[in-house]
Amino acid sequence: MLFDLVIVGGGIVGLSCAYYAKKKFKSMKIMLLEKEKCLCKHQSGNNSGVIHSGIYYKPGSFKATMTTIGYKKLLEFLKENSIDFKIVGKLLVAKNDSEVATLEILYERGKSNGLKDLRFLRGKEVNKVEPYLQAKVALVVPQTAITDFKKVGEALAYHFINAGGDIRLNTKLLDFDRKYSGVEIVTSKGRFFTRRLLICAGTQADRFGKELSRNIKIIPFKGVFLYLKSNFASKINHLVYPTPNLALPFLGVHFTKGLNGTVKVGPNALLSFKREKDQDYLQTFLDLLDIIFFQGIYKFVSSNAKLAIKELLKTVSINHFLREAKVFFPDISKVDVIGKDYGIRAQACFKDGKLVDDFLYVYSNGICNVVNAPSPAATASLSLAQKIVDIVMEGNDE
Numbered sequence: 001m002l003f004d005l006v007i008v009g010g011g012i013v014g015l016s017c018a019y020y021a022k023k024k025f026k027s028m029k030i031m032l033l034e035k036e037k038c039l040c041k042h043q044s045g046n047n048s049g050v051i052h053s054g055i056y057y058k059p060g061s062f063k064a065t066m067t068t069i070g071y072k073k074l075l076e077f078l079k080e081n082s083i084d085f086k087i088v089g090k091l092l093v094a095k096n097d098s099e100v101a102t103l104e105i106l107y108e109r110g111k112s113n114g115l116k117d118l119r120f121l122r123g124k125e126v127n128k129v130e131p132y133l134q135a136k137v138a139l140v141v142p143q144t145a146i147t148d149f150k151k152v153g154e155a156l157a158y159h160f161i162n163a164g165g166d167i168r169l170n171t172k173l174l175d176f177d178r179k180y181s182g183v184e185i186v187t188s189k190g191r192f193f194t195r196r197l198l199i200c201a202g203t204q205a206d207r208f209g210k211e212l213s214r215n216i217k218i219i220p221f222k223g224v225f226l227y228l229k230s231n232f233a234s235k236i237n238h239l240v241y242p243t244p245n246l247a248l249p250f251l252g253v254h255f256t257k258g259l260n261g262t263v264k265v266g267p268n269a270l271l272s273f274k275r276e277k278d279q280d281y282l283q284t285f286l287d288l289l290d291i292i293f294f295q296g297i298y299k300f301v302s303s304n305a306k307l308a309i310k311e312l313l314k315t316v317s318i319n320h321f322l323r324e325a326k327v328f329f330p331d332i333s334k335v336d337v338i339g340k341d342y343g344i345r346a347q348a349c350f351k352d353g354k355l356v357d358d359f360l361y362v363y364s365n366g367i368c369n370v371v372n373a374p375s376p377a378a379t380a381s382l383s384l385a386q387k388i389v390d391i392v393m394e395g396n397d398e
């Protein structure tokens with residue numbers, strides 16, 4: 001069977017690409033393959049549900065542009081599809097002078113990225129909006145929202161199928177071969193022929209050949225969340241985030257509210273030896289080998305050893321986790337915790353041990369691979385989709 005475009009991966013990025021491609025190229029035959037029996041099983045279905053404003057990212061970077069445009073597109077999509085969301089706002093918290101200096105950098109970045117009504121709260125002003133929070137200074141970011149990305153994924157799939165798109169679940173891309181006028185793909189459910197191939201495989205993104213991953217390796221990071229009981233959750237009004245370390249693409253342990261009022265603390269970021277939650281032992285062993293034989297990992301760990309130990313302690317001990325949470329809400333204790341879960345994040349890493357900070361895709365001759373789509377790719381998915389699909393369909397990268 002011949003397709004105009006095959007998209008691999010039924011996470012939020014693949015689904016957004018499928019939705020946008022079918023909307024723009026109505027008559028084209030487009031198929032999306034997902035190896036699992038349902039959509040959004042991995043990162044997209046296990047995230048914090050935050051629609052990020054774009055305050056963190058360097059003005060002019062691909063991430064900043066995609067996030068600020070994606071934020072607006074996503075809110076429009078949520079309204080059009082009657083999917084619940086809430087603009088709750090976020091407080092970025094500084095505990096000392098050096099963090100205040102970082103918040104000032106973020107304030108300038110936010111303004112350059114077009115964010116409105118950013119403001120600083122100091123001392124007692126903080127407790128007028130967040131009575132139980134301990135902070136020297138807090139930066140208020142009103143344009144931060146929450147939603148359920150699984151519902152977004154379902155709506156994207158619904159529109160794609162309604163417009164004539166084809167979704168094949170339980171269908172894994174195993175291999176592909178360039179032919180004269182397209183690509184022959186080998187899947188667990190047979191062979192297909194497509195003019196163009198777009199891979200949005202999340203934690204598996206580096207497994208499609210060196211040319212398409214530029215020798216970058218995906219490092220999986222486990223992110224553990226604690227769920228808070230409703231009596232403590234009701235004490236928190238906003239999303240509350242620490243001042244981030246601008247050298248790393250992680251936001252630090254934070255407090256996020258769900259649409260139903262639940263509050264999660266986390267995630268932390270611990271090196272994981274497996275890339276997916278429910279995979280078998282053999283796959284975990286293969287994932288482990290992949291990491292062991294990647295020289296970049298040793299460079300990353302040696303330059304971030306202190307951080308790695310801190311993250312490990314938080315994963316094995318609730319007390320360590322809470323120690324970090326207590327810096328913001330000193331009253332929090334073990335009795336306020338009702339449960340625990342985790343997600344695994346894909347983070348691309350260069351051979352020299354540096355993490356790839358920006359979103360990254362590699363396009364070559366009819367095939368595109370989305371190599372790095374870490375947070376906030378769920379927020380940015382609709383703008384990323386427009387950019388990537390246009391490149392794949394027009395057949396060139398600028």
Ligand SMILES: Cc1cc2nc3c(=O)[nH]c(=O)nc-3n(C[C@H](O)[C@H](O)[C@H](O)COP(=O)(O)OP(=O)(O)OC[C@H]3O[C@@H](n4cnc5c(N)ncnc54)[C@H](O)[C@@H]3O)c2cc1C
Pocket residue numbers: 008009010011012013014015033034035036039040041042043044045046047048049050051052171172173174200201202203204223267342343344345346373374375376377378379380
């Ligand atoms: C704990 C956590 C918290 C986060 N919080 C936020 C947040 O609040 N806001 C935000 O914007 N972002 C957040 N993110 C990031 C965001 O969730 C991800 O950036 C986004 O979901 C990536 O989407 P994706 O489609 O690239 O990957 P995924 O959702 O992982 O999807 C990839 C899909 O490809 C499939 N696949 C892989 N290989 C194959 C193959 N060979 N054949 C067929 N199918 C294949 C997989 O089964 C999977 O379904 C968070 C991530 C995590 C893990």
